[in-house]
Amino acid sequence: MATSGSIVVSRSLPVIHLDLLRAENDSECKKLLNACQTYGFLYLDLTSDSELCKQWEDMLSVIKQYFKQPLEVKMQDARGSDNYGYEPIGTEEGPKPKTRDGYESLKISRREFLKGSTDLTTSVRSESDLFFAFIKNAHTITLMILSRLSSQLGLTGSSRFESYHTDPGPSFSTLGLLRYPKHDEAASPTNVGHNKHTDVGSLTFLLARQWGLQFLSPETQRWELVEPRPGHAIINVGDSLRFPSGGKLASVVHRVVPLKERQEEDRYSIAYFLRLNDDAMFCDSTGKTWTAKGWHDFKFDVFKNPSTLDANGQFLTGMMEENDRLVESGHKILVAQ
Numbered sequence: 642m643a644t645s646g647s648i649v650v651s652r653s654l655p656v657i658h659l660d661l662l663r664a665e666n667d668s669e670c671k672k673l674l675n676a677c678q679t680y681g682f683l684y685l686d687l688t689s690d691s692e693l694c695k696q697w698e699d700m701l702s703v704i705k706q707y708f709k710q711p712l713e714v715k716m717q718d719a720r721g722s723d724n725y726g727y728e729p730i731g732t733e734e735g736p737k738p739k740t741r742d743g744y745e746s747l748k749i750s751r752r753e754f755l756k757g758s759t760d761l762t763t764s765v766r767s768e769s770d771l772f773f774a775f776i777k778n779a780h781t782i783t784l785m786i787l788s789r790l791s792s793q794l795g796l797t798g799s800s801r802f803e804s805y806h807t808d809p810g811p812s813f814s815t816l817g818l819l820r821y822p823k824h825d826e827a828a829s830p831t832n833v834g835h836n837k838h839t840d841v842g843s844l845t846f847l848l849a850r851q852w853g854l855q856f857l858s859p860e861t862q863r864w865e866l867v868e869p870r871p872g873h874a875i876i877n878v879g880d881s882l883r884f885p886s887g888g889k890l891a892s893v894v895h896r897v898v899p900l901k902e903r904q905e906e907d908r909y910s911i912a913y914f915l916r917l918n919d920d921a922m923f924c925d926s927t928g929k930t931w932t933a934k935g936w937h938d939f940k941f942d943v944f945k946n947p948s949t950l951d952a953n954g955q956f957l958t959g960m961m962e963e964n965d966r967l968v969e970s971g972h973k974i975l976v977a978q
């Protein structure tokens with residue numbers, strides 16, 4: 642697969658090895674820092690961790706079964722929340738004019754993991770061991786990545802990134818299970834993909850086997866497709882790491898758009914969203930102070946209605962982008978922490 646329309650497949654994303662990061666291999670940790678400074682987007686090679694790869698497989702079969710259920714059954718898990726429960730298609734604005742998004746999601750929050758139980762329905766509760774084991778794994782890996790980044794930047798004590806995430810929190814860290822259903826051939830799709838955005842939290846650990854993910858490349862200033870690689874996660878830096886890093890770490894503007902006009906098969910993604918503790922504070926690139934909870938709540942409102950709440954397009958993409966181009970000031974944070 643070389644291109645889709647005028648969108649090229651990225652050839653430049655760095656690959657970082659989980660086993661080498663775990664072993665604190667210095668050159669791998671330097672590569673990690675470099676990837677997060679340049680792109681805020683990288684492949685994490687998980688092939689050394691067969692247990693994690695098996696969990697990925699198991700999660701996929703469970704979520705396929707879950708989403709197959711009728712809408713009214715899934716709606717019993719709807720909690721009107723952005724970080725746990727079921728959300729139907731079209732909750733947010735879509736990437737194309739006059740469209741809403743083309744995915745449904747089930748979120749299992751780390752708060753439920755810490756509590757040791759979920760109050761969602763039986764079809765979720767019966768798989769909670771698997772979901773909780775995955776949350777534990779993804780949380781440990783993302784915190785380990787933060788620790789390697791903190792060390793590479795020479796951060797100590799309470800200024801280390803991990804220290805914004807200590808238990809018992811609370812935080813909005815959550816596991817998101819997403820399905821972009823195949824489009825019906827008959828009608829022109831009105832629910833498509835996932836609008837451009839930067840992630841709200843600190844790091845995202847994303848597993849997706851199918852095409853569709855694109856990012857705005859800081860090198861080419863174009864949308865580039867991310868090739869799904871077996872045994873590899875995508876790690877991306879979110880607003881709540883870029884801002885507290887004083888802009889030293891980059892965040893990536895990304896979106897999901899079907900390769901052709903229609904989504905030709907069901908697309909699944911599994912995302913662990915690591916987020917700061919609710920009361921952690923940082924400044925955005927205009928110097929405004931936010932709590933992590935405040936930023937999360939505001940940005941999720943924006944996702945639903947960017948055209949009214951974010952007419953200048955600042956918040957959706959973390960002040961990094963205008964009209965599908967990255968802005969010069971995007972990496973600078975006025976008031977570094």
Ligand SMILES: O=C(O)CCC(=O)C(=O)O
Nearest residue numbers: 819840849854897910912
């Ligand atoms: O579905 C995907 O591959 C990406 C999802 C995403 O970017 C998000 O949920 O923040």
Ligand SMILES: [Fe+2]
Nearest residue numbers: 838839840895
């Ligand atoms: Fe995202």
